[in-house]
Amino acid sequence: MISVCRVLTARGTPRIGAAFIRTAFNGWCTARRFQGRAGCLLGCGRGNDSIEHYSDCATYHSFCRQHAGLAAPAAEDRLACFLNLGHSTLIRRDAGCSRERATMLRALTVYAAYRVQASVRSGSLQVAEAAGALPAMLREGARGHPALESLLRVARRRQREQ
Numbered sequence: 001m002i003s004v005c006r007v008l009t010a011r012g013t014p015r016i017g018a019a020f021i022r023t024a025f026n027g028w029c030t031a032r033r034f035q036g037r038a039g040c041l042l043g044c045g046r047g048n049d050s051i052e053h054y055s056d057c058a059t060y061h062s063f064c065r066q067h068a069g070l071a072a073p074a075a076e077d078r079l080a081c082f083l084n085l086g087h088s089t090l091i092r093r094d095a096g097c098s099r100e101r102a103t104m105l106r107a108l109t110v111y112a113a114y115r116v117q118a119s120v121r122s123g124s125l126q127v128a129e130a131a132g133a134l135p136a137m138l139r140e141g142a143r144g145h146p147a148l149e150s151l152l153r154v155a156r157r158r159q160r161e162q
């Protein structure tokens, strides 16, 4: 966790770091955290409103693959990857996809998921709009930070070349 904090501090932005800390310490306002029950707010229709589910959510992983070039990790690694406490797996492993880049991409996707989940929970987004809002929130996470914007551009280009 210290090494992820170091990468996020050096390469990320305060909003990305804050989302990482909130996620790692179960700080999302989910129904499960408040002993309630609700369906997945990202709209997959199959899970509940909990960090455990979001780490395994088909909507989240589809978004990661298409917009950040991140493949879904093996089922047993998904929660650790979502918390950014395990390794992140890129679809295409090469010299340009270092572990540090994978960590940043994963942190950006979790930031997007966190923001969209919070927006649906607060009522400013509908569940049906959640999947479509994830890419915009990803760009918002990187906005004004040239290294992160470039990271996303490269990831999208790689994904298109697959």
Ligand SMILES: [Zn+2]
Pocket: 040, 041, 042, 043, 044, 045, 046, 047, 053, 054, 057, 058, 059, 060
């Ligand atoms: Zn879901």
